[in-house]
Amino acid sequence: MLILQVLINGILLGGLYGIMALGMSLIWGVMNIVNIAHGPLIMLGAYITFWMFTLWGWDPFLSLPATVLLLFVYGYLLQRLVLNLIVRAQLFITLLITFGIEVVMVNLARIFWSSDLRQVTPTYAGANFSVGGLTIPYVRLWVFVTTIVLSVLFLLLMERTRLGRAIRATSQELRAARLTGIPVARIYAVTFGLGAALAGAAGTLWGMLFPITPIMGGQLTLKSFVVAVLGGLGTMMGPIVGGLVLGLAESFSSTYVGPTYPNAISFGLLVLILIFRPTGVLGKRERG
Amino acid sequence: MSMRRWVPLLVGALVLLVLGVAPTVVSPFILQFLINLFMLAVLAESWNIIGGFTGYASFGNVAFFGIGAYTTGVLLTRVGAPFALALPAGGLLAMLFAALVGLPILRLRGHYFAIATLGVAETMREVIYNIEVTGAGTGLVMPILRSPLPFFYLMLAILAAVTLLNWWLSESRFGYGLIAIREDEDAAAVMGINTPVYKTIAFSLSAVFAGLTGGVYAYWITFIDPDAVFKVIITVQMIIMAVFGGAGTVLGPLLGALVMASVSEWLSTHLVTLAELFNGLIVILVVLFMPKGLFDLIRHRPFSLRYFVKNLREYRI
Numbered sequence: 001m002l003i004l005q006v007l008i009n010g011i012l013l014g015g016l017y018g019i020m021a022l023g024m025s026l027i028w029g030v031m032n033i034v035n036i037a038h039g040p041l042i043m044l045g046a047y048i049t050f051w052m053f054t055l056w057g058w059d060p061f062l063s064l065p066a067t068v069l070l071l072f073v074y075g076y077l078l079q080r081l082v083l084n085l086i087v088r089a090q091l092f093i094t095l096l097i098t099f100g101i102e103v104v105m106v107n108l109a110r111i112f113w114s115s116d117l118r119q120v121t122p123t124y125a126g127a128n129f130s131v132g133g134l135t136i137p138y139v140r141l142w143v144f145v146t147t148i149v150l151s152v153l154f155l156l157l158m159e160r161t162r163l164g165r166a167i168r169a170t171s172q173e174l175r176a177a178r179l180t181g182i183p184v185a186r187i188y189a190v191t192f193g194l195g196a197a198l199a200g201a202a203g204t205l206w207g208m209l210f211p212i213t214p215i216m217g218g219q220l221t222l223k224s225f226v227v228a229v230l231g232g233l234g235t236m237m238g239p240i241v242g243g244l245v246l247g248l249a250e251s252f253s254s255t256y257v258g259p260t261y262p263n264a265i266s267f268g269l270l271v272l273i274l275i276f277r278p279t280g281v282l283g284k285r286e287r288g
Numbered sequence: 289m290s291m292r293r294w295v296p297l298l299v300g301a302l303v304l305l306v307l308g309v310a311p312t313v314v315s316p317f318i319l320q321f322l323i324n325l326f327m328l329a330v331l332a333e334s335w336n337i338i339g340g341f342t343g344y345a346s347f348g349n350v351a352f353f354g355i356g357a358y359t360t361g362v363l364l365t366r367v368g369a370p371f372a373l374a375l376p377a378g379g380l381l382a383m384l385f386a387a388l389v390g391l392p393i394l395r396l397r398g399h400y401f402a403i404a405t406l407g408v409a410e411t412m413r414e415v416i417y418n419i420e421v422t423g424a425g426t427g428l429v430m431p432i433l434r435s436p437l438p439f440f441y442l443m444l445a446i447l448a449a450v451t452l453l454n455w456w457l458s459e460s461r462f463g464y465g466l467i468a469i470r471e472d473e474d475a476a477a478v479m480g481i482n483t484p485v486y487k488t489i490a491f492s493l494s495a496v497f498a499g500l501t502g503g504v505y506a507y508w509i510t511f512i513d514p515d516a517v518f519k520v521i522i523t524v525q526m527i528i529m530a531v532f533g534g535a536g537t538v539l540g541p542l543l544g545a546l547v548m549a550s551v552s553e554w555l556s557t558h559l560v561t562l563a564e565l566f567n568g569l570i571v572i573l574v575v576l577f578m579p580k581g582l583f584d585l586i587r588h589r590p591f592s593l594r595y596f597v598k599n600l601r602e603y604r605i
Contacts, residue, residue, distance in 0.1 A: 085604045107568060267408070
């Protein structure tokens with residue numbers, strides 16, 4: 001029975017990891033930017049939710065659309081005004097600038113929200129139900145359902161709309177996309193906005209399960225990266241699958257090995273994947 | 289050797305001589321600043337070997353710094369070894385670690401390499417956190433040495449050595465091999481360069497100097513904990529200094545370190561709690577306006593604002 005419980009815990013957490021990585025994978029795939037500020041975007045989403053919850057009493061699930069919208073605008077402006085200026089530079093440069101953005105965001109968060117641990121605890125936070133000996137917290141279940149809904153919406157957006165087609169075209173062949181009249185600079189900004197919006201949603205959900213701190217982002221950037229690589233870049237389902245893999249790996253390892261090595265587990269997994277399944281991971285040559 | 293090769297060595301020796309007598313004339317405050325400057329310069333120059341010459345964007349070099357610091361620290365405090373033994377041990381262990389980790393990781397390219405190294409550094413921090421002998425999360429307290437002079441001369445000596453190594457790389461067959469890997473790794477392999485061996489050696493050389501500085505730093509600052517010596521920002525500082533001064537050049541990282549040390553000294557005395565925030569802003573501004581570094585700016589004449597505008601336009605979409 002324990003093994004089944006561990007399995008369920010892993011899957012429920014994996015959905016959240018999936019949606020974290022979806023945003024990172026999108027930005028990486030379309031613009032070749034590995035966004036080190038992805039974790040801080042999740043943090044920002046979490047703090048916005050925290051504010052709306054404590055100041056106005058908004059339920060996190062209901063404030064989710066507002067958070068998503070705010071993060072979209074933030075991401076759009078960041079790409080439009082800053083990142084678009086260096087998007088074609090070498091690898092160090094794009095990594096460094098997103099790192100600079102990370103440092104600025106973390107330090108602003110310290111000023112706005114202090115370094116204290118914050119929590120979003122709606123009344124139903126501790127409630128759970130049992131099915132055949134398995135305990136399932138309501139919050140985790142609803143978080144998981146939300147991640148599935150958001151993933152499906154995102155897939156529909158990418159596959160079925162003109163915007164999604166324009167983003168995919170830009171990612172495949174920048175020059176050709178531009179020649180067919182796609183406003184690529186704006187598409188880049190929208191793409192970053194979408195990635196940030198997904199991060200914001202992940203932040204809202206994360207804040208219901210775990211404490212919120214200004215420095216939570218670093219670890220989440222690493223996790224998002226691992227998940228994006230685990231699932232394989234360039235596929236829409238990749239991050240979701242990768243998220244489930246990481247969720248299960250963490251759930252099993254923390255039960256059977258001990259919970260003190262969360263990053264070591266992520267990176268052990270990453271190295272294994274890179275060694276044993278390098279195709280599709282090493283395949284794509286980097287720019288610059 | 290021709291004249292042309294002797295000149296930089298002579299100038300270097302002269303600078304070294306001047307710096308060598310500096311402690312007799314400068315104030316203790318300046319002395320501490322200089323030690324810090326030398327440390328940053330060593331880190332920038334050591335990163336330059338793998339990042340600048342070889343073109344592998346390592347985001348995890350702080351791991352070597354931390355390993356050096358902890359090896360020296362543990363040997364000093366737990367084993368009671370003399371510093372003369374503990375310090376080289378730190379450098380050596382960092383080098384071995386780099387060689388071992390480098391073998392699988394240096395097969396990765398671009399972003400994958402960058403993040404894998406970042407992960408290695410983070411994992412090391414976690415491992416140190418969980419080991420008893422290193423004092424786990426509480427850290428290690430070193431014995432206190434009253435005089436700052438040994439640290440000054442040690443840092444200076446390490447800096448001289450790493451700068452000399454960078455200079456040798458810029459002139460030697462081995463260095464050209466690394467540059468060839470940076471420019472086009474597949475072509476370099478076709479030309480007969482044993483790329484895995486070259487890369488691993490470059491990574492290990494980079495590590496040994498970071499490890500040695502880590503060891504000196506630990507003894508100098510007298511207290512280390514995992515968060516302090518495995519901070520990601522230390523790696524980023526290395527990159528910023530090297531890129532800002534001019535990655536892949538011998539003097540660029542030194543210049544970058546000088547500017548960086550001065551700026552962060554100014555920030556931490558004048559802005560105190562906001563220093564880190566401004567450091568972040570500076571990273572962003574430098575990357576936007578001067579992605580090719582200070583040397584490029586100096587070489588660009590006549591100097592005008594148009595230079596920055598041109599840089600802004602160059603990489604935009």
